[in-house]
Amino acid sequence: HFLNVLTAILSLTGEFIKLPDPSIEPPDDYKWKWFGNALGALDGCHVDVSVVAADEGRYRNRKQDITTNMLGVVDWNMKFLYVLPGWEGSASDSKALRYAMRNDRQDAFVIPHGKYYLVDAGYTNGPGFLAPFRSTRY
Template structure:
């Protein structure tokens, strides 16, 4: 079910997201943005002798999850099961290098936001608020813990697509992700990669900044 649900509805991203079209803060500046990427930690139950690679900043073992969401707060990609101490660049590059993971690469002219204040933090917040098991993981085998993460993301998407109203999504503007400000998130690593070798993204950031400045004058 996850393979059918955690994916873009349109892999070509041909349409501008409704959330972007309906918000003057985003249009036309971010009309080519198709979603957001970030990393998140989920509490893990690990045998004491194996905990060191999983220990997070809060002093408890976690698994690291890389996720991509769209502007409707749906997950369109997820890669779970990494040790909590795994470097964000290592996770991200492993995704790009493994074609079997089917990462939804943006078409030419499109891009993802990589920002802790974007829609993905609200998406993480709604997801963790609903599923208490993510905050108190039982002592299951680690492979089952990984499946729980993906299963809850799948149900998150299903509810988002089919529920008429949902109190968690309705309150999403008031839900803050527990991870804000605590992780060296994947966006920092991606910015580093861009700064080191991608002039195109630098030009894009400059053009968006200029567009925003002109709109405010």
């Protein structure tokens, strides 16, 4: 029930949340000077949930907690630009991202050409995403 209510609320996001204009320059902040074409960052977040016993296997994450996985995208000021809730805890962050970017979705997450989002090492480097190299200390 909670996820249905949350999904209904988030269906209004197009009315209230706008993705950044890619022509806008990043803030004049030393943290961003190396990321000129970055629009922000994204990651998955696990939220504890209660589900019926029959569904616990799908919602059990790699740490054995019962959670739902939610994709969140933020701008330079850590304001949410896009949220995709409702994935079972067993779903990977990259699976939720691939679903968010599907062309057949009305609210598909789209990254303008030549721009990118910072991601953690759980994602792969590619067009639109900049991840750190694994096993490299920064």
